[in-house]
Amino acid sequence: MTWQSKNAVAQDGDLAEIVGLRHQHFIIKLKPGEELHTHRGIVRHDDLIGKPWGSQFFSHNGNPFFLLQPGLSDIIRSIPRSTQIMYPKDIGFMLVYMGIGPGRICVEAGTGSGSMTAALAFAVGDTGKVISYEINPDFQSIALKNLQRLGLDHRVILKTRDIRDGFDEKDVDVLFLDVQYPYDYIQQVKETLKPGGFFCSIVPTTNKVVLLLDALKREKFGFIEVCEVLLRYYKSDAEHFRPTDRMVAHTGYIVFARPMIIENETIPDCSLEKFDLE
Amino acid sequence: MTWQSKNAVAQDGDLAEIVGLRHQHFIIKLKPGEELHTHRGIVRHDDLIGKPWGSQFFSHNGNPFFLLQPGLSDIIRSIPRSTQIMYPKDIGFMLVYMGIGPGRICVEAGTGSGSMTAALAFAVGDTGKVISYEINPDFQSIALKNLQRLGLDHRVILKTRDIRDGFDEKDVDVLFLDVQYPYDYIQQVKETLKPGGFFCSIVPTTNKVVLLLDALKREKFGFIEVCEVLLRYYKSDAEHFRPTDRMVAHTGYIVFARPMIIENETIPDCSLEKFDLE
């Protein structure tokens, strides 16, 4: 079972999102006898267990809070950031682009603190599997704890390994690379992905995109696409409807590509965008 | 079984994406004896059955094509647009935001041609369910055909019904409203969603957002968020790396909200963005 309980009331062992005024925000595992100490008072788990999701409640000194089931975005954000941040806007597009759903087998490197691992494990369900490589054992033990807390660890195989030596898997459908120098491992990626499979990476700088494009072309990947997903929020004020003042301007460049069996070099440039603009 | 075969070679009954030069692009169901007629020659299904995914092949008159397994984005785009278009960039963010994955029960209105229905059914897997309402029986029979072709129909219950009369379901986790006047049905939505559940709608104009915000506040929904997802593509040319010249500038405004059990009116405005900007 993942954190997503279907019950209408919060129960012992559930992950709960506690939201207070001024965006105070916590994700906790409900456990009888425990307490959450906030700047606006103490919240007793016992007061929450048995309460319907979506309820307002009050801390010991009368401050209002709300009891919610966390969405996947909330879960992703709640994972401590030991490495690069993965944003829900980027993850959502990647999952849809590559068709990552129930039953899918995905290979990932590196695990980091496990936020993308968690998103993949959530999406593939109990019938799928995520194999995640990481060279740093400390990161991986953090990731394991995060996955256990979310009830997703049984869907993940963690391998503490340098991917320079290659991946164990063959004919994989999906491979996601979130490492510092992704362009150094494209040969290994090619040996693991099945022809026509989906490669994806996210890199922070244009310099790295350029190096990655070079490596992908050298290894005869086709259907290469680079894109950015931008998320613009609006103030939810019906009388004064307008965008918020500030926004996140950049998280990373997403690069997709597919290894191909080709006789010559002419692979059409076939982006989603091309079709959207028709 | 959905369209996502795990085989390394294309087989009878598989959905295949055929891509030619200059972005010619087809999604076909492989069937022995059939042919695909294109501007660049005839493609015989028999030539494709048994061929590895990711292969280059040639039409009867020698034009190059590629054989690919479609991603979810490709599938969504391939569904004929009888109503508003749903874009992968928007769908991806919605799925992640609301935590739609294996086992989830989702209610949707209206079905339209079934593109969002297909995305939801893909994500919830065989252990989940999508109940989709539509007033127009013609749309729904188109949607049914689309879902059957994708192997997703067994995950969907189609109801030909005016949602003005309410939904049959109670205590639902997720409700997605893609109808012309979503603000007319918020009371019905509230009766169906469980407290703390996820409501989502997408509307094309700011005028409609304003009316929807009014309706949501009237029905005491909380955690209301409005956002736009923008997708910016780049030319995948390592020597001349830069954005494409044109982009899709607008698809729709996404509105999220959650029904709450509250004693007073002060629900914190708690958007993902707030946390991102911290």
Add this chain to the structure above:
Amino acid sequence: MTWQSKNAVAQDGDLAEIVGLRHQHFIIKLKPGEELHTHRGIVRHDDLIGKPWGSQFFSHNGNPFFLLQPGLSDIIRSIPRSTQIMYPKDIGFMLVYMGIGPGRICVEAGTGSGSMTAALAFAVGDTGKVISYEINPDFQSIALKNLQRLGLDHRVILKTRDIRDGFDEKDVDVLFLDVQYPYDYIQQVKETLKPGGFFCSIVPTTNKVVLLLDALKREKFGFIEVCEVLLRYYKSDAEHFRPTDRMVAHTGYIVFARPMIIENETIPDCSLEKFDLE
């Protein structure tokens, strides 16, 4: 003379921009004997007078600073914000769109703290004129001081008046409206602008855009355009070239329109964008 001295060295009476580390930033009028007190030490004006523009110098306790001539953007930003902020990105596009250059006569309301007034006065030169209306005399005396400091006051006529009673001018080429309820004054605007002249306003919310569009159509304005200018900065790091993490997501919606002499209602919708996209 405006603040833009052509001398290569700073002189008594020049406006100087003083920039220190960590974006400390001041615009001062150089005057013998005066001192600027900063968190990083005291800067004596006498040390700056006679120094070449573009020089590095040091405060009394050895902290490095730079001596620069301010650009128009710096000047605009340096005007204290008593009302809505005007951003260089928006002002620049407005000036070019409406062809505001030397010799142009412009009418503006309201003056506010004079930042747009200063930009207009800068652009029209000594052969042009800006007539600026403001109902609040306090704002106008602040604006006057700001204009005097910039050496631009002789190009401006300030009128302390409610524009509800109309403008004195007739057959004006350009009218810029930056008031709280611009849609209440479109009849007055029409009586002042010459046919084919340029109307421009900037409003913060979509609700106000909608009301303004209604008013403009009621008064038979044509060539109505609404747009937003977005400015995305990049980190100027050659090794790690990428956008900055945050950006200003919204300043305002710019609305342009032109009063027309028409016999019927069909005025083509003729935006710059239409041509750009051809």
Add this chain to the structure above:
Amino acid sequence: MTWQSKNAVAQDGDLAEIVGLRHQHFIIKLKPGEELHTHRGIVRHDDLIGKPWGSQFFSHNGNPFFLLQPGLSDIIRSIPRSTQIMYPKDIGFMLVYMGIGPGRICVEAGTGSGSMTAALAFAVGDTGKVISYEINPDFQSIALKNLQRLGLDHRVILKTRDIRDGFDEKDVDVLFLDVQYPYDYIQQVKETLKPGGFFCSIVPTTNKVVLLLDALKREKFGFIEVCEVLLRYYKSDAEHFRPTDRMVAHTGYIVFARPMIIENETIPDCSLEKFDLE
């Protein structure tokens, strides 16, 4: 006199913008006896001379047209594009950023077809001057004709010269570089600009930005900023207010920098954005 006549009626010799339905759009010089032949009929100049600006009129076969004075944006767009396109959104921000107004002396390379030259000449007025270098004499004779037509040629000095040999001018306030390899001429730029002066260039790719940043740092330029200006249009429909479907996604990266007199290498990174975000 520039093309901006102050008369309320069109006169012999005026530049007029003629706009028809479906965005038909012409900029012509009015001359008695001449005719404009369009897909929607013939327009006789004699019918326009003496007519008020902003008037509707009809072609010989009854199609409606409008008579307008062109704005600077219209003028810029009307210059045939022999080289890279300069967009009003970019030009406007550059002019404001660098404080280019009446009396300013600007150096430019290359002239191209003269669209940026025209914008600069418009802004500096009769008291300013634009010195524009171009290696290709064919481009420069096209540019000269364009400037003459706009009444701006007396403000421009055209020099047919390879800037590899340097610029003649010294202690220049503003230098705009629009050449294919701007990073090859930064030493020459430095010898021409006065310390603290404004350098600006616009380049299409991130690869070129990276090379330019390297060159600027090598020559000890400071206050380097890179940005993009994005223009998003909206449909001017009050009932259905929303962005247009498509937009121009990329024109170029604008790079600003200022040559400094420094004793060491630490120049603060002092972008407008930094202040905007405070």
